[in-house]
Amino acid sequence: MAEFSIIDTYFNRKNANSVDLGVGDDSALLTPPPQQQLVICADTSVAGWHFPLDTHPHAIGWKSVAVNLSDIVAMGAKPHSILLALSLPQIDHGWLKGFSQGLYDCCDQFGVSLIGGDTTQSPHLTITVTALGWIESGKAVTRSGAQPGDFICVSGTVGDAAYGLRHLGHPLQKRLDYPSPRCQLGQQLKGLATSMIDISDGLAQDLGHILDASNAGAIVHLESLPVSPEVAKLEQEKKWQLALAGGDDYELCFTISPHNYQLLMQQKLDVNLTIIGQITQNLGLTYLQNGVNCSIQFHGYQHFA
Numbered sequence: 624m625a626e627f628s629i630i631d632t633y634f635n636r637k638n639a640n641s642v643d644l645g646v647g648d649d650s651a652l653l654t655p656p657p658q659q660q661l662v663i664c665a666d667t668s669v670a671g672w673h674f675p676l677d678t679h680p681h682a683i684g685w686k687s688v689a690v691n692l693s694d695i696v697a698m699g700a701k702p703h704s705i706l707l708a709l710s711l712p713q714i715d716h717g718w719l720k721g722f723s724q725g726l727y728d729c730c731d732q733f734g735v736s737l738i739g740g741d742t743t744q745s746p747h748l749t750i751t752v753t754a755l756g757w758i759e760s761g762k763a764v765t766r767s768g769a770q771p772g773d774f775i776c777v778s779g780t781v782g783d784a785a786y787g788l789r790h791l792g793h794p795l796q797k798r799l800d801y802p803s804p805r806c807q808l809g810q811q812l813k814g815l816a817t818s819m820i821d822i823s824d825g826l827a828q829d830l831g832h833i834l835d836a837s838n839a840g841a842i843v844h845l846e847s848l849p850v851s852p853e854v855a856k857l858e859q860e861k862k863w864q865l866a867l868a869g870g871d872d873y874e875l876c877f878t879i880s881p882h883n884y885q886l887l888m889q890q891k892l893d894v895n896l897t898i899i900g901q902i903t904q905n906l907g908l909t910y911l912q913n914g915v916n917c918s919i920q921f922h923g924y925q926h927f928a
């Protein structure tokens with residue numbers, strides 16, 4: 624089966640939203656909504672590196688999309704569509720069926736269309752998804768707006784994906800394989816949060832990016848970190864290691880003024896939020912355990928490290 628027949632069989636379904644021209648021509652065409660900025664990002668996964676070779680293809684498809692939607696919504700934007708660049712070592716119909724189904728399941732859940740891509744052969748299974756979204760001009764929530772006195776908040780729980788990776792077969796493996804991009808929350812935070820990032824490399828490292836970009840510091844209360852019951856049962860060091868440095872959570876970490884936090888709390892949210900600390904003028908990240916200074920250092924995932 625040639626490249627075109629793979630595209631037609633697996634990657635040419637009906638669009639989930641408004642697309643002027645999708646899969647099938649040299650490029651796709653979209654009409655930008657008036658007064659909106661294009662938000663665009665990409666993420667690559669390499670088999671055997673970003674996921675084990677035997678990961679279920681449906682999960683690989685889901686996650687390839689989810690991690691990109693997470694980056695779009697971490698700007699406060701509405702995801703619109705994706706492009707898929709797929710490099711395959713061989714044609715495996717069972718794999719392609721599961722993968723495309725997982726990819727479309729995630730697209731459908733969040734009203735996103737697959738509008739194009741590229742299909743090639745290569746020795747390594749490599750998946751690059753590019754995601755596009757829209758946001759009212761000037762309204763994007765970047766990493767650089769945190770202000771002293773802002774609350775630092777985290778959605779959901781952190782450390783689950785890292786726990787799942789260490790306990791394959793445990794129900795928390797679902798959090799590793801099927802992350803939920805916080806699409807509703809991200810858009811609700813537009814106009815309210817002062818800065819935002821999605822947690823892909825571990826809370827400590829990702830909050831560090833907000834602090835660097837905002838030229839600010841933070842106090843984080845270790846006992847406030849939101850963790851699942853399984854993670855809460857671990858010995859303290861281990862628990863914090865997972866919560867602060869375990870990657871792949873795809874929760875949102877954001878800063879917000881106490882006033883705007885009250886406004887946010889008046890809205891209906893589809894995920895729990897936890898205040899874990901506060902932004903300070905003094906630079907650096909200080910951890911407190913029940914009010915007492917705690918000198919721990921956690922670093923998240925880094926390529927080429």
Ligand code: ADP
Pocket residue numbers: 630634645646647648649650651707708709737738739740741742
């Ligand atoms: P070109 O040779 O002009 O680059 P291709 O033959 O690579 O075009 O692709 C044909 C069409 O199929 C294009 O619209 C392209 O965006 C789309 N396409 C190719 N691979 C994929 C894929 N894996 N998923 C979705 N669309 C794809």
Ligand code: MG
Pocket residue numbers: 648649
């Ligand atoms: Mg062409």
